[in-house]
Amino acid sequence: MQVHLVDGTYELFRQHFSKFNKDPDRGATRGVVASCLALIEQGATHVGVATDHVIESFRNEMWPAYKDGSGVDPHLKAQFPLVEDALRAFGFRVWAMVEQEADDALAAAARVAAADERVERAVICTPDKDLGQCVGGKVWQWDRRQDKWFDADGVQARLGVPPASVPDLLALVGDSADGFPGLPGWGATSAGAVLRRWRHLEDVPHDPLAWDAGVRGAATLNATLREHYDLALLFRDIATTRTDAEVGVVDDWRWAGPGPDAAAVAEALDAPQLLERAGRLTDRAGA
CATH class of the missing domain: 3.40.50.1010 (5'-nuclease)
Structure with a gap:
């Protein structure tokens, strides 16, 4: 069936x-x-x-x-x-x-x-x-x-990410159709690379020197994630069915x-x- x-x-x-x-x-x-x-x-x-x-x-x-x-x-x-x-x-x-x-x-x-x-x-x-x-x-x-x-x-x-990481992806890049913006500087390429490596926001290392996902501008992206981390979690919750x-x-x-x-x-x-x-x-x- x-x-x-x-x-x-x-x-x-x-x-x-x-x-x-x-x-x-x-x-x-x-x-x-x-x-x-x-x-x-x-x-x-x-x-x-x-x-x-x-x-x-x-x-x-x-x-x-x-x-x-x-x-x-x-x-x-x-x-x-x-x-x-x-x-x-x-x-x-x-x-x-x-x-x-x-x-x-x-x-x-x-x-x-x-x-x-x-x-x-x-x-x-x-x-x-x-x-x-x-x-x-x-x-x-x-x-x-x-x-x-x-x-x-x-x-x-x-x-660019597995199904379980889709809410995390939307948290970072935003969803214009739903009216939330994501985080500054994060795009589909960088978010996809990071989430393919670590799957979820809470698993991303705090130290950008530990990032081995081949992401350009890791220090800047990490600083943005840390500054707006609670907002990212909120966006992920919004994006989660x-x-x-x-x-x-x-x-x-x-x-x-x-x-x-x-x-x-x-x-x-x-x-x-x-x-x-x-x-x-x-x-x-x-x-």
Whole structure:
């Protein structure tokens, strides 16, 4: 068995800004539902979709400049509840996050799936580098747009560090999409070299003369790390996904076809083709 864990927030953004989207009020929602149905067409059986029902989360209390959705297109923001209702109507399990974020739900679901002996592979469907920290063993990451797959080795090839070090990497270099800056002077090359050698911030030697990772400017980088060490730990905590979200069990995520509200949703979206498509898939799967 495989399970597919979809980053619904990313999908909504991707569909909204697609050059093919001609309907700013409903087009992204139609696109996300179609994208999830495409997974079923490709053979997926168990699908969970995580969304940021409220863009702010507990992380905003940790760092006031953390993303708050203030720059999000109002047409897009208005579709978050719309897409959640549409996905549920079409038979998909939805985790609409309020206190935590969609990434936390995906991490929690990946943990649940990996612990289920029936699951051969848990696929996190997003290109988001943050989710690389969850990869390893049964858990893979899939960038569907580019059809690129990442196991643990793939994450290291992509980001320069192993999955377990991804939060440490983000702590040093920052994450502009999430609104925290990292430490001055630290870039992906220097951070990658240091973390490949020592894995985590607390293991980096205090004496730069002990650095044997081939990093230029070791003394300056080390001085910055020591000066802002507590801030780096805070950024790492912000970047670390939580795995305690309530996501249920794998059996809860099995797609069983559209529900009784699907027809009304399809009509509201002016998308009868979605209902027809879901009906064909239901008949095929015997759902």
